[in-house]
Amino acid sequence: MASTTSASRLQTFTEEWLPGWDGLNFYTRTYTPADGAPRAVVLFVHGFAEYIGRYEWAHGVYATRGIAVVAFDQRGFGLTAMGDSAHVSKASKYGKTSWRNQFADIDWWLRHVRDRFPGVPVFLMGHSMGGGLSLGFATRTSPPPAPDGVAHLSGVIASSPLILLTHPSSRILRFLGWLASFVLPSFVIPAPVNPDHLSHDLAINAANAKDPLCPQSGSVKGVNDMLNGGEELFRNSYKNWPKELPLYMVHGTGDEVTSCKASEEFCEKVVADDKTFVPVEGGFHELANETPGGMKDRYVDGCIAWILEHVETTPLTQL
Template identity: 55%
Template sequence: MAPPSSTKAYTDAWLAGYDGTQFYTRTYAAAAPRAVLLYVHGFSEHIARYEWAHSRCASEGITVFAFDQRGFGRTALDAAHRSKKSSYGRTNLHDQLSDIEWWLTHLHKEYPGLPLFTMGHSMGGALILAFATRTSPPPSQESIALLSGVIPSSTLLLQFVSTSRPVRVAAETLSLILPNLLFDASLPNDYLSHDPAVKAALEADPMIIQKGSLRCLSDTLNNGERLYKHEYKNWPKNLPVLFMHGSGDRVTSFKAAQEFYENLPAEDKTFNTIEDGYHELVHEPNGVKEKYMDDCIAWMLERSKRPTQPGSTSSPPAAQEPAAETAPVVP
């Protein structure tokens, strides 16, 4: 890992994933950690956008580990450090779920004995739900048992305005031939936050490219739909879950998230509605984002006091040691 810096709230490093792909990562270390959080960002974005939120977690005793997903952020676009096979939008559901399992195992080894949570935004929210419910590819039960709780936020189960079935079928068919072909997936930035400064920052951010590969787009929409229709039934009953969703979200369906929550067979589940909140709750103004993070932090810390889940003390799944790290990042 990169050495601590007096000018940054985090350390950053390039770490190898399960298949040797190099990932840009950040760790926000709590001085006296009470829990650890794995953060999974959304479509077409990157982890640098969460610096204030992850710093807030660390100040409250929750160490945060975040990574730019394959196909996005610096993992895809940093020419000096990225893997040769990495490019923008190049990803798929199998690799995304395998990445989550890899980093959970990594964190279990790095922070033994601490409660481990995962949180995801939009596409990332659907991924962390799928991690615990998918039958193909199945995550190991040992990895699921490592978790003390899951927080999906503004989750992409169904779109607010659905892509037409003919377009989706055509894209899915073409993705079998040209999986990494980029396709426009732009949305009005006005839909993301009530804060005009957020819109301006998005428009100026070279790491935000509102496109995705055909494979990624097809996998993302199909994954959310499967979760919504039937894979919710596979949820481990003893795995706590906190849903955070804005009622004003015009990107992902607030109604679908509510229905999914109602159907989910979790013994400990909570649905927090942020009235009139847009898609990026972590960037909403007028005290909304602060309340949003306070609620997430309080939920994690409360469940950190509980005994770990059955099986969580078992050895993590065997995994290949990652390839040697590259030099720490020097921005």
């Protein structure tokens, strides 16, 4: 384990390399309130072909409002896959992942969060691919969810989740991808996203396009699971949502990457006692980087407000 502390513009975070359930070494960041006594803690799951360092500003805001954030570069992405040789596991490779392993990772890190912040309400939050994974984690039946995984959550936040693509690929390509996932699961293929579709901030979009930790590609297995998993969520798995688990979904209406309409329909179909869908008018895919009219501030403020509202109503059985 390696640990360092860095100062962001808003808050200090701790960097650590920690082993997961199968021994794979993960790069992690933990943001904590200055007084060290968080009212809630968020486990954050990032999106496809990116990494947690891109959320430093937003996670710093959470910490200043009394909410701790634990985030990890997912297996196959970010520094977990492309960091220095002193820390990256030999078994780690860019794009080498699957929904089965990613679900196991989320469950593992939720246990880590509860051990590190005992008695503090825990929320699972994901963006884009991570949003789809967060929704899938709460609804999956195979492999079955661990009782202390979903049952101990105080809520789920899905930001621009990948349920369906705004512009889906052809059925023939999808079928070929499905076949290839059995033969060459770790083979890396192009998966380009127009950087101008990420946000209205052209400087951030340009930086993303040049960022070596954001290659526009993924493994055949990882991409196939991501797309098929989202479609399964939309068609069937939504029926498995636990009625007592609060859900907050937020999506930009101008998102050209993941479908805002699919998110709205998913939220409508889910049988949850407490569910909220927030459309951000004109927002692109990365709401945390949006600029028009203070959009990113409203996005972060809305997520924080929802969390703090549910901290007060968290059943004692979930703590």
